[in-house]
Amino acid sequence: MAFATGMIRRAFSMSTTNQAVKHVTVIGGGLMGAGIAQVAAQTGHNVTVVDVSEDVLKKSKDSIKKSLERVAKKQNPEDEKARANFMTETMSRLSMNTNVEDVAKSTDLVIEAIVENLDIKKKLFSSIDSIAPEHTIFASNTSSIPIKEIASATKRLDRFGGLHFFNPVPVMKLVEVIRTPETSDTTFSTLAEFGKAMGKTTVEAKDTPGFIVNRLLVPYMMEAVRMLERGDASAKDIDTAMKLGAGYPMGPIQLSDYVGLDTCQFIVKGWHEKHPDNPLFNPCPLLDKLVSEGKLGMKSGEGFYKYNKL
Numbered sequence: 297m298a299f300a301t302g303m304i305r306r307a308f309s310m311s312t313t314n315q316a317v318k319h320v321t322v323i324g325g326g327l328m329g330a331g332i333a334q335v336a337a338q339t340g341h342n343v344t345v346v347d348v349s350e351d352v353l354k355k356s357k358d359s360i361k362k363s364l365e366r367v368a369k370k371q372n373p374e375d376e377k378a379r380a381n382f383m384t385e386t387m388s389r390l391s392m393n394t395n396v397e398d399v400a401k402s403t404d405l406v407i408e409a410i411v412e413n414l415d416i417k418k419k420l421f422s423s424i425d426s427i428a429p430e431h432t433i434f435a436s437n438t439s440s441i442p443i444k445e446i447a448s449a450t451k452r453l454d455r456f457g458g459l460h461f462f463n464p465v466p467v468m469k470l471v472e473v474i475r476t477p478e479t480s481d482t483t484f485s486t487l488a489e490f491g492k493a494m495g496k497t498t499v500e501a502k503d504t505p506g507f508i509v510n511r512l513l514v515p516y517m518m519e520a521v522r523m524l525e526r527g528d529a530s531a532k533d534i535d536t537a538m539k540l541g542a543g544y545p546m547g548p549i550q551l552s553d554y555v556g557l558d559t560c561q562f563i564v565k566g567w568h569e570k571h572p573d574n575p576l577f578n579p580c581p582l583l584d585k586l587v588s589e590g591k592l593g594m595k596s597g598e599g600f601y602k603y604n605k606l
């Protein structure tokens with residue numbers, strides 16, 4: 297009987313914990329942060345986006361609005377009033393702030409989506425660890441850095457995990473939930489429930505390089521860049537081949553531009569430094585050249601291809 301009561305209590309506390317993710321702080325309002333914030337607000341969460349300046353936050357808010365309009369149009373193509381209500385309600389759950397310490401004081405979940413750099417991520421988490429409430433869970437959206445290394449900047453190893461979303465967040469249906477050996481069961485289930493509450497399918501991934509998707513996808517993208525570098529095929533033909541011959545929605549060269557060439561470079565460089573003997577993680581001189589020229593892909597207007605500036 298005592299056992300059964302304990303089970304019930306545990307189940308109850310688990311479900312209240314899950315419902316307790318009401319306020320989400322998204323740090324970094326760029327490509328990924330804006331998408332994460334948008335979908336979290338769309339699914340009924342109160343969200344604050346934090347970034348380095350008002351200017352960046354304005355751009356972030358504008359891009360969220362634009363993307364929401366696409367979603368509203370899709371949901372209610374014939375009903376203008378319903379579209380307007382959806383926009384107003386979602387935007388009312390969204391706020392912007394440049395002061396991370398202020399926001400961290402009262403939030404249930406922090407999702408970090410800043411630049412792919414371990415030292416900068418550690419500095420950020422360390423600055424809010426003593427400010428955030430005890431119950432607050434920290435998560436990183438890193439593409440490639442071990443969650444354990446980022447978490448080491450804090451004293452809440454049991455309340456730290458990975459939530460890895462995919463670009464474009466409003467469209468891609470997956471979230472990888474990453475646990476380290478220290479991530480508690482409650483933290484893991486709260487993160488997985490949150491992913492589901494955002495309308496995503498979740499998979500559990502270990503804290504290994506690239507988790508599941510990137511461990512397979514990034515070497516494939518870099519092999520395509522190496523193929524281009526060798527002059528074996530043109531960028532356009534590589535992309536056409538993989539779209540029509542393998543059923544991918546985008547070819548690997550176009551996808552590299554879409555992800556951001558700087559982000560791709562950070563990923564490969566980090567893995568190569570840690571695993572220099574793995575040829576799949578070898579640097580790509582062509583990628584490095586484009587990044588050094590400021591050609592970062594779609595977001596900068598040029599990468600392997602040229603784009604109309606966003």
Ligand SMILES: C[C@H](O)CC(=O)SCCNC(=O)CCNC(=O)[C@H](O)C(C)(C)COP(=O)(O)OP(=O)(O)OC[C@H]1O[C@@H](n2cnc3c(N)ncnc32)[C@H](O)[C@@H]1OP(=O)(O)O
Pocket residue numbers: 363364366367370438439461462463464465466467468510513545546551555
């Ligand atoms: C590296 C990281 O750590 C991990 C990653 O993120 S790896 C990258 C993962 N992402 C991918 O692999 C993306 C592959 N590409 C795709 O799936 C598709 O090309 C794409 C969804 C991006 C665009 O699709 P495409 O058909 O070419 O263009 P488009 O017609 O504009 O969009 C398709 C639908 O998505 C919607 N959409 C696209 N981007 C959107 C956005 N930002 N916000 C809201 N809706 C969006 C469109 O409204 C459209 O909806 P509809 O079909 O109902 O009309």
Ligand SMILES: NC(=O)c1ccc[n+]([C@@H]2O[C@H](COP(=O)([O-])OP(=O)(O)OC[C@H]3O[C@@H](n4cnc5c(N)ncnc54)[C@H](O)[C@@H]3O)[C@@H](O)[C@H]2O)c1
Pocket residue numbers: 323324325326327328329346347348352408409410411412413416420437438439440460461462463554555556559
């Ligand atoms: N681009 C992708 O396809 C993709 C997909 C999944 C995960 N990720 C990961 O998500 C993270 C963000 O990537 P992104 O593509 O959105 O980058 P991005 O460059 O588009 O955006 C990063 C944002 O973080 C802000 N920022 C930087 N330092 C900050 C700080 N200390 N405090 C607050 N804001 C800060 C920047 O001003 C910028 O707006 C990275 O870790 C990346 O690896 C990227």
